Amino acid sequence: MNETIKTLANHRSFRSYQYKEVTMETIEQIMLAAQSAPSWINGQHVTAILVQDVERKDRLAELCGNQKHIKEAPVFLVFCADFYRANLASNLEGKDFKAIEDIDTLLVAATDVGLAMQNAITAAESLGLGTVPIGGIRRNSLEVIEFLKLPKYVLPISGLCLGYPEGDPGLKPRLPLQAILHEEKYEQNQQPFLESYNQTYKEYLKDRGDKEADWTERIASFYHQSYYPSNAKSIKQQGFLSKDMNQ
Incomplete structure (x- = not known):
């Protein structure tokens, strides 16, 4: 296993950070890696909004569901799908x-x-930083769009907390490789993998001192209802019309 794969396999989400500055040089290195990712037709349909101002991070933390790690992270990046340049x-x-x-x-x-x-996450981790993606940036996406002054054809997709980690949350176990790597055709008999993983997941929670629960229970509860129903309005407002969905 080479160093790149070790970095990827050692990934974990950090939600606590040291009071240590992340320099602009470091941020630029991370964003250079992000910009180097593959892109459809080399359209480079991504823009990241860098937020470091304390009050502005506090406001984004509120809009994302009062996630305190956004406040504590020295750097918060909002990754946006960007077709503004394509329109230009x-x-x-x-x-x-x-x-x-x-x-x-x-x-x-x-x-x-x-x-x-x-790419940004891998680059950050290679430099000794910790990260956690924030899907909550879509919780109040209309307000986020206004707050960041995003033009038409630009849509917030995910936030990313970034900083030097405080503590180690531990490595979260993944599904068995057989559950996600299928040979030649889709293997629909997934239940045995899920049942096995439920036990692994409960042991992981037990070792952390957390309340034990099945992974399937957590996933089913999450997807029991629509999570961010207002996103349809944001998508339409920002010009992603998807007319073929109405045919």
């Missing part, structure tokens, strides 16, 4: 920007952000 390119070349009406554009947006943010 279309205007410059005198071409219609019709692809924004295609649901596939949303898939491209989310994929490009995910690839870029994973």
Whole structure:
């Protein structure tokens, strides 16, 4: 196992940070790695908003569901799907920007952000920093859009706390590799893997002194209802029309 794979396999989410500055040079190195991620047609459909001002981080923490680690992290990055530049390119070349009406554009947006943010996470960890992604940036996305002054065709996808970690939360066990690596065709008999993982997950919680629970119970409870139903309004407001969904 080489050092890159070791870094990736050792990933964990940190929610407590030291009172230690993360220099702009370090942030730029991390963002250089993010910018180097693969991108559909080299469209580079990602923008990250850097937030370090204490009061502004506090406000974003509120909008994300009062997540205190956003306040405590010295750096908070908001990764956005960005087709603003693609629209400008279309205007410059005198071409219609019709692809924004295609649901596939949303898939491209989310994929490009995910690839870029994973690069940023790996780069940060290689430099001794800790991170935790924040899906809660979509909890009140209309307010986040206004707060960050995001133009049309730009959509907040995920936040990322970044700082030098305080303590070690431990390595969270993953599903058996057989559950996610299928040979030649999809293996639909997933229940044995889930039952086995439930036991592994409960042991992990027990060792941490947490209340024991099945992983399947946690996932089922989470997906019991729509989590961020207001996102449809944000997507439409920002110009991602997805007209084909209505056909």
